[in-house]
Amino acid sequence: DAGVIQSPRHEVTEMGQEVTLRCKPISGHDYLFWYRQTMMRGLELLIYFNNNVPIDDSGMPEDRFSAKMPNASFSTLKIQPSEPRDSAVYFCASSLGVHDNEQFFGPGTRLTVL
Amino acid sequence: AQSVTQPDIHITVSEGASLELRCNYSYGATPYLFWYVQSPGQGLQLLLKYFSGDTLVQGIKGFEAEFKRSQSSFNLRKPSVHWSDAAEYFCAVGPRTSGTYKYIFGTGTRLKVLA
Numbered sequence: 001d002a003g004v005i006q007s008p009r010h011e012v013t014e015m016g017q018e019v020t021l022r023c024k025p026i027s028g029h030d031y032l033f034w035y036r037q038t039m040m041r042g043l044e045l046l047i048y049f050n051n052n053v054p055i056d057d058s059g060m061p062e063d064r065f066s067a068k069m070p071n072a073s074f075s076t077l078k079i080q081p082s083e084p085r086d087s088a089v090y091f092c093a094s095s096l097g098v099h100d101n102e103q104f105f106g107p108g109t110r111l112t113v114l
Numbered sequence: 115a116q117s118v119t120q121p122d123i124h125i126t127v128s129e130g131a132s133l134e135l136r137c138n139y140s141y142g143a144t145p146y147l148f149w150y151v152q153s154p155g156q157g158l159q160l161l162l163k164y165f166s167g168d169t170l171v172q173g174i175k176g177f178e179a180e181f182k183r184s185q186s187s188f189n190l191r192k193p194s195v196h197w198s199d200a201a202e203y204f205c206a207v208g209p210r211t212s213g214t215y216k217y218i219f220g221t222g223t224r225l226k227v228l229a
Contacts, residue, residue, distance in 0.1 A: 043219040056214050105157030
């Protein structure tokens with residue numbers, strides 16, 4: 001298995017632009033997680049899905065952020081409009097579910113908003 | 115409030131020396147406990163996890179961790195560090211019960227290994 005796949009690996013955009021990050025989880029995993037990593041706040045859970053349904057989005061910082069999972073093999077995290085403070089590394093992870101299973105992380109997308 | 119504390123932001127050790135990375139947590143009940151490692155430019159990889167039973171757990175790459183309930187700690191150890199162990203290490207806790215499947219991560223400890 002190729003593991004969790006994220007694209008793009010790097011994204012540089014200007015303030016106000018829309019940004020879309022993409023994730024393909026490991027086949028058969030029924031949980032998908034979006035995290036944000038910054039120096040100031042560390043690794044934060046933004047949202048997670050179970051069987052394509054958003055379960056907990058309490059970590060989404062504000063309405064500018066949205067996430068979708070249209071099918072079991074694809075998810076997007078969208079920021080519209082983007083701001084410089086959104087600059088971070090965004091990770092996607094997937095898991096077979098329930099609490100004792102390992103989360104497998106993708107390589108991350110490094111987002112820079114100018 | 116639930117939290118994970120890794121008091122050491124940076125640690126430097128010589129190759130071949132022993133290593134201990136500290137992790138303390140604050141949680142309503144004993145959570146599931148994890149250690150992850152992140153190499154530069156990579157995602158996080160699970161080193162080991164504790165759910166129940168023997169409080170000393172073995173992981174990959176020669177790492178082990180000991181759960182101490184009385185101290186709310188889950189420290190990571192390695193008897194002899196290799197240069198390839200240079201990375202950032204994250205302790206995490208997760209809930210045992212049903213409900214939100216939300217892990218809490220520590221802020222990480224960056225390990226530097228001297229040749």
